[in-house]
Amino acid sequence: MAQKRKKAGTRLTGRIVLPGDRSYNAARMEFNRRFSKFPRVIVFCRRTQDVINAVKWARERGVRLRARSGRHSYEAFSAVNGGIIIDVSEMNKVKVDRKKMVAHVQSGNPLARVYRKLWNERVALPAGTAPDVGVAGLTTGGGIGLLSRKYGLTCDNLKQVKMVVASGRRGAKTIVANKKKHSNLLWASQGGGGGNFGIATDFTFRVHPIQDVSIYSITWKWSDLEKVFPTWQRWAPSVTNRLTSTIEVAAKQVGTIVSTGQLLGGAKELRRLIRPLLQAGTPVKVMVRTVPFIEATRFFAAADLNLEPKFKITGAFGFKPLPRQGVRIIRKFLSKAPNRHSTVWSQSLGGAGSAVSRISPIATAYPHRKAETIYELSARWRNDSEQQRSIQWVKRFRRALRPFVVGDYVNFPDLQIKNWPEAYYGVNFARLKQVKRKYDPHNVFRFAQSIPVGKKRAK
Numbered sequence: 442m443a444q445k446r447k448k449a450g451t452r453l454t455g456r457i458v459l460p461g462d463r464s465y466n467a468a469r470m471e472f473n474r475r476f477s478k479f480p481r482v483i484v485f486c487r488r489t490q491d492v493i494n495a496v497k498w499a500r501e502r503g504v505r506l507r508a509r510s511g512r513h514s515y516e517a518f519s520a521v522n523g524g525i526i527i528d529v530s531e532m533n534k535v536k537v538d539r540k541k542m543v544a545h546v547q548s549g550n551p552l553a554r555v556y557r558k559l560w561n562e563r564v565a566l567p568a569g570t571a572p573d574v575g576v577a578g579l580t581t582g583g584g585i586g587l588l589s590r591k592y593g594l595t596c597d598n599l600k601q602v603k604m605v606v607a608s609g610r611r612g613a614k615t616i617v618a619n620k621k622k623h624s625n626l627l628w629a630s631q632g633g634g635g636g637n638f639g640i641a642t643d644f645t646f647r648v649h650p651i652q653d654v655s656i657y658s659i660t661w662k663w664s665d666l667e668k669v670f671p672t673w674q675r676w677a678p679s680v681t682n683r684l685t686s687t688i689e690v691a692a693k694q695v696g697t698i699v700s701t702g703q704l705l706g707g708a709k710e711l712r713r714l715i716r717p718l719l720q721a722g723t724p725v726k727v728m729v730r731t732v733p734f735i736e737a738t739r740f741f742a743a744a745d746l747n748l749e750p751k752f753k754i755t756g757a758f759g760f761k762p763l764p765r766q767g768v769r770i771i772r773k774f775l776s777k778a779p780n781r782h783s784t785v786w787s788q789s790l791g792g793a794g795s796a797v798s799r800i801s802p803i804a805t806a807y808p809h810r811k812a813e814t815i816y817e818l819s820a821r822w823r824n825d826s827e828q829q830r831s832i833q834w835v836k837r838f839r840r841a842l843r844p845f846v847v848g849d850y851v852n853f854p855d856l857q858i859k860n861w862p863e864a865y866y867g868v869n870f871a872r873l874k875q876v877k878r879k880y881d882p883h884n885v886f887r888f889a890q891s892i893p894v895g896k897k898r899a900k
């Protein structure tokens with residue numbers, strides 16, 4: 442009898458979607474349509490208690506679980522066949538305390554909403570560009586964006602996280618991690634990667650005053666690649682930390698190179714600062730203007746809209762500019778790209794007084810502090826007939842660039858990377874395993890590239 446009562450166990454609460462429900466198909470899909478997984482249930486949590494119940498429910502039944510916020514995982518780590526998806530996207534309150542210059546942000550917020558709510562108080566959190574990326578995945582993996590060089594990564598501004606973790610053999614509980622309590626868990630939530638330790642429900646971030654910013658965009662023809670790319674690589678990490686910039690080289694059939702950036706300063710200063718870029722090759726289109734910060738977020742978000750639905754992306758860090766041979770590799774691969782949607786993208790991160798580089802590689806779980814730039818090699822497609830070739834192209838491209846770049850960003854995960862612990866975490870992997878052992882000894886939060894519990898697995 443007692444056994445039976447135990448089995449009835451915890452009930453799921455929140456908005457529950459099951460196979461057969463009308464909304465099931467929309468509810469199960471990831472942003473990357475390369476994946477199509479069929480969970481046994483999806484629960485849209487509205488309160489922390491819904492998250493606790495869902496974790497308990499899964500543990501009592503031995504059902505695999507995944508945390509989900511914005512669904513933007515490149516390798517669909519937030520979806521699972523036959524398991525439960527614990528979705529926090531309906532937990533999306535934002536509260537700004539302008540006196541203390543902090544924002545309380547629930548973990549289900551997409552970035553556009555965070556930017557907007559913070560803008561109402563004329564403050565900003567350095568975060569990513571895509572409007573519908575979730576703040577949870579972004580923060581726990583790092584969080585790079587157009588304010589990074591001045592204000593650091595999103596995770597560098599994280600003061601506190603509230604998380605539902607597994608407890609005992611079948612339970613779940615909430616803990617609050619900050620510098621004073623559970624400081625190891627706070628550390629691990631600053632770049633250790635989403636989904637590894639528990640389900641974050643609430644973040645407290647340091648925020649920064651913001652008003653107008655200046656933005657630029659410069660377009661060149663592809664034939665300028667050898668002039669523009671090396672110039673940008675030398676310039677971007679050496680310019681003032683108030684300026685963060687990107688460069689994207691499109692497939693040869695598109696034939697463009699575009700650099701964009703944002704300055705905390707005026708248009709006149711920005712025009713002066715981008716002079717070295719304007720003198721490289723022959724720009725065919727130049728835009729410089731001063732806009733309210735919220736408008737700048739929309740400008741950068743545009744690059745992440747209307748993309749092909751399926752993709753394979755890999756990332757890497759540049760600790761120094763690519764030599765000529767590296768640029769030749771970019772030319773070679775983009776000359777034979779699988780289609781017109783393949784690109785190489787890079788963003789400045791470190792260098793001259795950058796807030797990212799000022800932090801020690803072991804101060805947070807994000808170790809790539811001394812990198813000057815980050816790269817993405819991307820293939821996107823719609824038709825399945827293009828899939829195999831596109832994935833192979835990314836794989837070969839990554840291999841060819843290996844001598845010149847280092848590691849990968851855990852928020853650009855790539856299942857093809859065999860030594861992913863080293864690539865994502867470097868020196869911090871050992872400590873991450875210790876944190877895992879403490880907060881998730883039964884390995885409840887696991888997926889293809891989750892941090893392992895290791896040898897001293899708790900009973």
Ligand SMILES: Cc1cc2nc3c(=O)[nH]c(=O)nc-3n(C[C@H](O)[C@H](O)[C@H](O)COP(=O)(O)OP(=O)(O)OC[C@H]3O[C@@H](n4cnc5c(N)ncnc54)[C@H](O)[C@@H]3O)c2cc1C
Pocket residue numbers: 472507508509510511512513514515518519529548568569570571573574575576577578579581582583584585586634635636637639640641642745852853
């Ligand atoms: C179009 C696009 C643009 C991007 N732009 C940027 C950018 O500008 N800067 C940048 O740094 N990155 C960027 N990224 C990468 C992005 O940071 C990662 O994909 C990130 O993991 C997405 O988080 P999510 O919450 O949307 O995804 P999800 O798929 O929901 O989650 C990602 C991971 O976090 C876990 N997770 C989700 N919610 C929680 C939670 N509440 N608690 C604990 N773990 C959780 C999941 O289980 C999964 O492992 C971009 C990605 C895309 C697809």
